[in-house]
Amino acid sequence: MxxxxxxxxxxxxxxxxxxxxxxxxxxxxxxxxxxxxxxxxxxxxxxxxxxxxxxxxxxxxxxxxxxxxxxxxxxxxxxxxxxxxxxxxxxxxxxxxxxxxxxxxxxxxxxxxxxxxxxxxxxxxxxxxxxxxxxxxxxxxxxxxxxxxxxxxxxxxxxxxxxxxxxxxxxxxxxxLDITQPQLAPTITEAHGLDPKAARAARRALDRKDAAELKAVGGAAAPTLLKLLELAGPARRALDGLKALKLPDAAAKIVADLDALVREVSAAAPDLLVTLDPGEFRxxxxxxxxxxxxxxxxxxxxxxxxxxxxxxxxxxxxxxxxxxxxxxxxxxxxxxPPMVYLPHGTPRSTGAELRRQGHATWAALNPEAGDLKKAAKAAGCSHVWDGTAVRPV
Amino acid sequence: MxxxxxxxxxxxxxxxxxxxxxxxxxxxxxxxxxxxxxxxxxxxxxxxxxxxxxxxxxxxxxxxxxxxxxxxxxxxxxxxxxxxxxxxxxxxxxxxxxxxxxxxxxxxxxxxxxxxxxxxxxxxxxxxxxxxxxxxxxxxxxxxxxxxxxxxxxxxxxxxxxxxxxxxxxxxxxxxLDITQPQLAPTITEAHGLDPKAARAARRALDRKDAAELKAVGGAAAPTLLKLLELAGPARRALDGLKALKLPDAAAKIVADLDALVREVSAAAPDLLVTLDPGEFRxxxxxxxxxxxxxxxxxxxxxxxxxxxxxxxxxxxxxxxxxxxxxxxxxxxxxxPPMVYLPHGTPRSTGAELRRQGHATWAALNPEAGDLKKAAKAAGCSHVWDGTAVRPV
The missing domain is CATH 3.30.930.10 (Bira Bifunctional Protein; Domain 2)
Structure with a gap:
């Protein structure tokens, strides 16, 4: 592209x-x-x-x-x-x-x-x-x-x-639209019985997206957590991957909700790209x-x-x-937006009529030294009232 | 009135x-x-x-x-x-x-x-x-x-x-629109040669709209300053009164400007009540x-x-x-603004179509316990979608 x-x-x-x-x-x-x-x-x-x-x-x-x-x-x-x-x-x-x-x-x-x-x-x-x-x-x-x-x-x-x-x-x-569910990863470490210190280490590794470290500290949860990292991306693919995993019940419930969410979001907004980052937990x-x-x-x-x-x-x-x-x-x-320059001395009623027609006007407060179009341009106007009509500058 | x-x-x-x-x-x-x-x-x-x-x-x-x-x-x-x-x-x-x-x-x-x-x-x-x-x-x-x-x-x-x-x-x-010109009173005290202390006293009296005090401290400027107090009100009348006074040149110039201002404001906005407070100086x-x-x-x-x-x-x-x-x-x-209650279970496409028609909608997220109109009213809606049409509640 x-x-x-x-x-x-x-x-x-x-x-x-x-x-x-x-x-x-x-x-x-x-x-x-x-x-x-x-x-x-x-x-x-x-x-x-x-x-x-x-x-x-x-x-x-x-x-x-x-x-x-x-x-x-x-x-x-x-x-x-x-x-x-x-x-x-x-x-x-x-x-x-x-x-x-x-x-x-x-x-x-x-x-x-x-x-x-x-x-x-x-x-x-x-x-x-x-x-x-x-x-x-x-x-x-x-x-x-x-x-x-x-x-x-x-x-x-x-x-x-x-x-x-x-x-x-x-x-x-x-x-x-990127979707995260910060409860997913903690639910998995908890279900696999990681102690608080190990869970903390695993979260730190997830946070850094450090697969090697995650393998080292994730214990029984490591294979699943590694999958969470891998699956980040288009939501449909991520969810299919998550559903193919053997997840603890609490995590499976979260994934089922995410699946329903993504289906409904995509049905309501078919042009929206929906992504999922399952490892994000913060x-x-x-x-x-x-x-x-x-x-x-x-x-x-x-x-x-x-x-x-x-x-x-x-x-x-x-x-x-x-x-x-x-x-x-x-x-x-x-x-x-366009703006019409009203030269010095333009009757008030002319300005009022132009505004009624939907124009924005800019009234000169002093007589112009030279060319009207030049004065209009300098004032930031796109058009000028020449006494009979609105003309582009 | x-x-x-x-x-x-x-x-x-x-x-x-x-x-x-x-x-x-x-x-x-x-x-x-x-x-x-x-x-x-x-x-x-x-x-x-x-x-x-x-x-x-x-x-x-x-x-x-x-x-x-x-x-x-x-x-x-x-x-x-x-x-x-x-x-x-x-x-x-x-x-x-x-x-x-x-x-x-x-x-x-x-x-x-x-x-x-x-x-x-x-x-x-x-x-x-x-x-x-x-x-x-x-x-x-x-x-x-x-x-x-x-x-x-x-x-x-x-x-x-x-x-x-x-x-x-x-x-x-x-x-x-109330108009003031804070230079008017000081111009008058100065033209009449009031010393700084007397001018201060006169300003204090003007500020309190205290005519007796103004008479006592205003010296040569007192008659004019009293007139300023008196003339507060509709601008046309005030200006006619001011123009009838024998004002020092600098003050007369201020009054002439005010006169031109009021004429132009009234020409541009004929329905606007314009008032003038000539004694206001702050x-x-x-x-x-x-x-x-x-x-x-x-x-x-x-x-x-x-x-x-x-x-x-x-x-x-x-x-x-x-x-x-x-x-x-x-x-x-x-x-x-009106708002249409969409009962729980209303198809998403119905809501989208109603919004396309210019309605604001309020989607129920839970099944209604009783009467739809009652639920719509409680939610602050003026109308309800009854499955076929938008009806007032």
């Missing part, structure tokens, strides 16, 4: 190296036109897609008491949270670095008596203390949805399919069961992650978070 | 008293459905209105170096800023409590070589350390636009008219010239403020910021 051409948003990004470097803290930046508009529109379109599946928008605050943000599963994110003192309560507050757990908190408190499942969506900014090498950014725009109060496999199917469908609707080509941060990463062909980093977690009230939940920076990188070139 | 009925958003607000009070810090709250959706849609519609007048969206970060946020005019906002230490640079950063000055910074740095005027718009959250009695909130959603690099009166006209027009387009009735925070407040009849607090300021590069600028919380209070009742 030919490599995809440099997309408009990639170009945009490399252009946006700050000429006033050092002005902003590392990992924080100004998003300029037209990218800021594209990003906002992509976010709103994602939320509209979630709404069509019954997900209603909520908006938790940017800061909360630290202990609330870190309650339960949130502790996994503690190291990445900016903290500020609240002069009103004299208590520590944190800037959120995740919205999922805020939505889970809403479900567990304000909406504890509402009928289940709850379907909620959100869009907003999150901050983290340090960037990583792959993702130096420290402020992220996210858009996501949470499905709370159901442990049905149908909830997992809905989550994976909706995330992929909403991103595909933006025009992102070549999507793939989950992402707070995830506890079936988990997803969404990728686009030739785009660095995941477009989003999702999966099973438990709310502070102990309810089963699943959901998906999309990272707008990655989604923007995956989007094909966007057209810059 | 009969008092306006309780609007949907007022009702929404009083409903939203947190049943888990104390869970969130004072002045911070969860915005739930459907209000979060209405707010997001209002914000996007405002930005679309700004875009039709050539304002392109930018998105500065939520946090910046403290010294950058406080540069120049920003120092007026210093007391209201949360601060965090940046572990990367070991320098203090601030959470923005205003976006206008961030946009002005962009104009002065990254866009310093772009053609003027610059038209930029933004939407986002701001935070402040303490709420006030009138506005206990500490996180605000704002939407605004900035017009940078022109000192033309046409820029002031555009700013006032666009803010009012964009809010009116949301469906807010009974708008009024400006809002960093504003230095013609300034605006937008109000809606019977709605507490301004919907937004705007006006003249100077960028860090010394450029003349004007702009307007709308406060989404006030705008939401001013909006008439919004319809809750």
């Amino acid at each position: 030919a490599p995809r051409g440099k997309s408009r948003s990639d170009a945009q990004e490399s252009e946006s190296v700050d000429p006033a470097a050092g002005l902003l803290p590392a990992g924080l930046r100004d998003v300029l036109a037209p990218r800021a508009e594209w990003e906002a529109q992509a976010s709103e379109k994602l939320l509209a897609g979630f709404a069509r599946h019954g997900y209603v928008r909520v908006k938790p605050p940017l800061i909360e008491f630290e202990e609330t943000l870190l309650a339960g599963s949130g502790v996994a994110l503690a190291g990445q949270m900016f903290r500020v003192m609240d002069p009103v309560s004299q208590r520590m507050m944190g800037l959120r670095n995740d919205v999922t757990l805020q939505v889970a908190r809403i479900a567990a408190t304000r909406l504890r008596d509402a009928v289940r499942p709850l379907r909620m969506a959100y869009a907003g900014q999150v901050l983290r203390v340090r960037g990583s090498q792959l993702r130096p950014e420290r402020q992220f725009a996210q858009a996501g949805f949470e499905l709370i109060g159901s442990d049905a496999l149908a909830a997992d199917v809905e989550t994976g399919v909706l995330a992929a469908e909403a991103v595909a609707a933006l025009g992102v080509p070549g999507l793939s 989950g992402f941060e707070y995830h506890t069961g079936i988990a997803f990463s969404l990728f686009a062909r030739n785009v660095r980093g995941e477009l989003g992650r999702g999966g099973r977690y438990t709310t502070p009230a102990g309810e089963p939940a699943t959901g998906f978070t999309l990272y707008l920076d990655s989604v923007m990188r995956a989007l094909p070139a966007q057209p810059v | 009969a008092p306006r009925g309780k609007s949907r958003s007022d009702a929404q607000e009083s409903e939203s008293v947190d049943p888990a009070a104390g869970l969130l810090p004072a002045g911070l709250r969860d915005v739930l459905a459907p209000r979060a959706e209405w707010e997001a849609q209002a914000s996007e519609k405002l930005l679309a209105g700004f875009a039709r007048h050539g304002y392109v969206r930018v998105k500065p970060p939520l946090i910046e170096f403290e010294e950058t946020l406080l540069a120049g005019s920003g120092v007026a906002l210093a007391g209201q800023m949360f601060r965090v230490m940046d572990p990367v640079s070991q320098r203090m950063m601030g959470l923005r409590n205003d976006v206008t000055l961030q946009v002005a910074r962009i104009a002065a740095t990254r866009l310093r070589d772009a053609v003027r005027p610059l038209r930029m718009a933004y939407a986002g959250q701001v935070l402040r350390v303490r709420g006030s009695q009138l506005r206990p909130e500490r996180q605000f959603a704002q939407a605004g636009f900035e017009l940078i690099g022109s000192d033309a009166l046409a820029a002031d006209v555009e700013t006032g008219v666009l803010a009012a027009e964009a809010v009116a387009a949301l469906g807010v009735p009974g708008l009024s 400006g809002f925070e960093y504003h230095t010239g013609i300034a605006f407040s937008l109000f809606a009849r019977n709605v507490r607090g301004e919907l937004g403020r705007g006006g003249r300021y100077t960028t860090p590069a010394g450029e003349p600028a004007t702009g307007f910021t709308l406060y989404l919380d006030s705008v939401m209070r001013a909006l008439p009742a919004q319809p809750v």
